[in-house]
Amino acid sequence: xxxxxxxxxxxxxxxxxxxxxxxxxxxxxxxxxxxxxxxxxxxxxxxxxxxxxxxxxxxxxxxxxxxxxxxxxxxxxxxxxxxxxxxxxxxxxxxxxxxxxxxxxxxxxxxxxxxxxxxxxxxxxxxxxxxxxxxxxxxxxxxxxxxxxxxxxxxxxxxxxxxxxxxxxxxxxxxxxxxxxxxxxxxxxxxxxxxxxxxxxxxxxxxxxxxxxxxxxxxxxxxxxxxxxxxxxxxxxxxxxxxxxxxxxxxxxxxxxxxxxxxxxxxxxxxxxxxxxxxxxxxxxx
Amino acid sequence: xxxxxxxxxxxxxxxxxxxxxxxxxxxxxxxxxxxxxxxxxxxxxxxxxxxxxxxxxxxxxxxxxxxxxxxxxxxxxxxxxxxxxxxxxxxxxxxxxxxxxxxxxxxxxxxxxxxxxxxxxxxxxxxxxxxxxxxxxxxxxxxxxxxxxxxxxxxxxxxxxxxxxxxxxxxxxxxxxxxxxxxxxxxxxxxxxxxxxxxxxxxxxxxxxxxxxxxxxxxxxxxxxxxxxxxxxxxxxxxxxxxxxxxxxxxxxxxxxxxxxxxxxxxxxxxxxxxxxxxxxxxxxxxxxxxxxxxxxxxxxxxxxxxxxxxxxxxxxxxxxxxxxxxxxxxxxxxxxxxxxxxxxxxxxxxxxxxxxxxxxxxxxxxxxxxxxxxxxxxxxxxxxxxxxxxxxxxxxxxxxxxxxxxxxxxxxxxxxxxxxxxxxxxxxxxxxxxxxxxxxxxxxxxxxxxxxxxxxxxxxxx
Numbered sequence: 001x002x003x004x005x006x007x008x009x010x011x012x013x014x015x016x017x018x019x020x021x022x023x024x025x026x027x028x029x030x031x032x033x034x035x036x037x038x039x040x041x042x043x044x045x046x047x048x049x050x051x052x053x054x055x056x057x058x059x060x061x062x063x064x065x066x067x068x069x070x071x072x073x074x075x076x077x078x079x080x081x082x083x084x085x086x087x088x089x090x091x092x093x094x095x096x097x098x099x100x101x102x103x104x105x106x107x108x109x110x111x112x113x114x115x116x117x118x119x120x121x122x123x124x125x126x127x128x129x130x131x132x133x134x135x136x137x138x139x140x141x142x143x144x145x146x147x148x149x150x151x152x153x154x155x156x157x158x159x160x161x162x163x164x165x166x167x168x169x170x171x172x173x174x175x176x177x178x179x180x181x182x183x184x185x186x187x188x189x190x191x192x193x194x195x196x197x198x199x200x201x202x203x204x205x206x207x208x209x210x211x212x213x214x215x216x217x218x219x220x221x222x223x224x225x226x227x228x229x230x231x232x233x234x235x236x237x238x239x240x241x242x243x244x245x246x247x248x249x250x251x252x253x254x255x256x257x258x259x260x261x262x263x264x265x266x267x268x269x270x271x272x273x274x275x276x277x278x279x280x281x282x283x284x285x286x
Numbered sequence: 287x288x289x290x291x292x293x294x295x296x297x298x299x300x301x302x303x304x305x306x307x308x309x310x311x312x313x314x315x316x317x318x319x320x321x322x323x324x325x326x327x328x329x330x331x332x333x334x335x336x337x338x339x340x341x342x343x344x345x346x347x348x349x350x351x352x353x354x355x356x357x358x359x360x361x362x363x364x365x366x367x368x369x370x371x372x373x374x375x376x377x378x379x380x381x382x383x384x385x386x387x388x389x390x391x392x393x394x395x396x397x398x399x400x401x402x403x404x405x406x407x408x409x410x411x412x413x414x415x416x417x418x419x420x421x422x423x424x425x426x427x428x429x430x431x432x433x434x435x436x437x438x439x440x441x442x443x444x445x446x447x448x449x450x451x452x453x454x455x456x457x458x459x460x461x462x463x464x465x466x467x468x469x470x471x472x473x474x475x476x477x478x479x480x481x482x483x484x485x486x487x488x489x490x491x492x493x494x495x496x497x498x499x500x501x502x503x504x505x506x507x508x509x510x511x512x513x514x515x516x517x518x519x520x521x522x523x524x525x526x527x528x529x530x531x532x533x534x535x536x537x538x539x540x541x542x543x544x545x546x547x548x549x550x551x552x553x554x555x556x557x558x559x560x561x562x563x564x565x566x567x568x569x570x571x572x573x574x575x576x577x578x579x580x581x582x583x584x585x586x587x588x589x590x591x592x593x594x595x596x597x598x599x600x601x602x603x604x605x606x607x608x609x610x611x612x613x614x615x616x617x618x619x620x621x622x623x624x625x626x627x628x629x630x631x632x633x634x635x636x637x638x639x640x641x642x643x644x645x646x647x648x649x650x651x652x653x654x655x656x657x658x659x660x661x662x663x664x665x666x667x668x669x670x671x672x673x674x675x676x677x678x679x680x681x682x683x684x685x686x687x688x689x690x691x692x693x694x695x696x697x698x699x700x701x702x703x704x705x706x707x708x709x710x711x712x713x714x715x716x717x718x719x720x721x722x723x724x725x726x727x728x729x730x731x732x733x734x735x736x737x738x739x740x741x742x743x744x745x746x747x748x749x
Contacts, residue, residue, distance in 0.1 A: 142389030240374035
């Protein structure tokens with residue numbers, strides 16, 4: 001290879017390497033910023049309260065105190081509350097996804113009068129803040145006698161305009177040729193939906209599932225108001241009971257936060273790839 | 287008496303009662319409240335143990351103490367059985383309570399914070415404790431007067447104060463010594479705090495003298511100390527408050543004092559109050575030697591600062607310094623209310639439990655276990671409290687503050703509907719003044735106008 005092109009090739013390689021290093025540095029910095037609060041939460045759950053109060057604060061537990069975790073488990077009633085949270089959140093997730101699939105399929109694949117208007121109405125519900133419907137929902141649930149039950153915790157959250165919107169967009173990307181082909185093969189709407197459309201939209205369905213799970217898991221005010229005892233209370237209420245205005249056992253509060261996050265982290269790890277694909281699905285054409 | 291005369295007499299009595307009710311001051315809420323009775327004798331009618339539920343916001347160690355007291359009560363008699371429900375925080379408890387007003391899901395006792403008083407009155411949903419006191423001829427002679435005054439509006443005692451706290455001065459005795467000051471003579475007035483801070487700074491004992499947490503109650507407490515009301519209409523107690531009364535010379539003096547201390551580098555601004563303990567940590571770090579914080583934190587402070595982490599700190603606790611005047615420190619904490627929705631037997635049962643919690647021995651145990659101040663003087667004779675206070679006399683400071691000074695309309699404390707929003711306006715004003723260089727007069731005026739808007743819209747909503 002002539003000398004100039006060799007030098008040019010080397011320069012190009014170096015530039016690529018520099019860009020790579022730069023990218024890694026930037027990503028590491030962002031990762032530190034994002035992960036630091038989580039890291040500190042875990043660290044603080046292993047420190048003594050006066051170590052947490054120390055300035056400058058410790059960044060690493062040289063003498064980890066594991067005692068905060070059993071305390072958080074009992075004081076925050078984590079056993080029962082985690083179980084309730086998992087049941088309620090899973091029910092909400094499954095319900096939301098199913099109903100979103102059905103609604104989205106109607107908007108994407110069926111023709112009926114008022115379709116556009118109805119879809120806009122669905123979208124409009126996304127603009128109503130939760131606080132506005134809070135008391136009315138509470139009254140409805142109370143009248144139905146569902147206070148302090150799983151039903152009362154799940155029912156108001158089974159349908160969201162967001163889910164219908166997200167999946168409609170995903171279903172609209174199903175090529176019409178495919179639909180025609182399926183119609184020619186004798187597929188009705190129902191079979192087409194579950195055999196063709198949903199598998200194609202799997203990343204979006206996964207993304208919606210995770211989103212539904214996350215928002216349901218984080219609910220606090222509704223479970224607090226709609227439940228009266230351990231029977232149906234969820235983990236966020238338990239966390240609030242660990243909250244203290246003074247420093248006395250703040251490491252227990254941190255331990256509670258870690259315990260309450262464990263199911264979320266497991267879920268995210270399991271669905272990670274689907275989630276990323278679902279979120280970036282529309283980004284690349286063709 | 288003949289029939290005709292007795293019915294005339296009855297009619298006259300009824301007419302007199304109606305006219306009296308119409309003439310009484312206060313809105314419909316107050317008149318209605320005075321006609322609500324407390325069925326203290328209803329317990330005798332009950333066939334078995336009456337089960338009642340109490341919603342509270344005590345967490346962790348405080349909850350344990352409350353549960354212990356409840357267990358003692360349940361074990362000591364068989365007419366009433368109390369079940370506690372932790373509803374996590376004062377604010378969330380009030381939300382849950384309000385939601386319950388529409389569905390009927392209400393407890394038989396609810397613990398609500400001091401600032402919720404007007405909201406509770408406006409909900410028209412509680413049996414005023416004063417009615418129970420009257421019906422049962424309950425002796426409240428030794429109760430701390432200011433504490434009962436706080437929850438008395440329009441002549442009616444609405445809630446029974448349960449956990450009482452107030453702000454005290456925390457200071458570093460070692461820093462005082464280093465600056466050549468007497469560690470046992472803490473400052474009493476704002477001028478004292480200023481001169482002490484000057485000595486601390488010039489001697490190099492600490493970087494600044496005082497750490498300021500941007501707490502809205504600086505204005506509330508210091509106006510009370512100066513003997514001035516916070517809102518109009520008798521601090522909201524003669525009639526519903528319609529405007530704030532802090533945009534006055536006294537209020538401006540307070541704001542100016544805070545501003546000049548920070549400007550002259552004699553005080554540190556350590557930020558907004560939510561969960562913030564930086565004002566205390568500043569003492570530990572040697573950046574300041576004094577701060578004001580709630581007496582309810584005393585236990586933690588003694589534990590943390592005494593853990594050996596801060597060897598240069600010896601904690602001193604003193605009455606809250608403030609402007610001079612015919613006033614005193616305000617009551618803080620929460621009180622117990624009995625919702626009207628409960629059956630008469632449950633209301634009577636609730637009253638029995640409240641009476642138990644008021645027993646001197648209960649109040650002593652409660653105070654020792656939590657650091658709250660007892661609401662009556664007889665508790666001070668209890669051996670367990672005497673011993674605790676002998677061992678750690680710092681705990682006594684908050685109590686002494688409550689029984690010293692004058693008991694008047696200013697020290698009874700303000701009753702405000704949108705209390706939280708008014709406090710927000712004051713905190714915003716303090717923030718703007720101390721961090722953005724707004725002058726004290728304008729900052730205070732802004733706070734007053736925002737607060738008045740909030741009060742107006744609240745009053746319009748409630749009618």
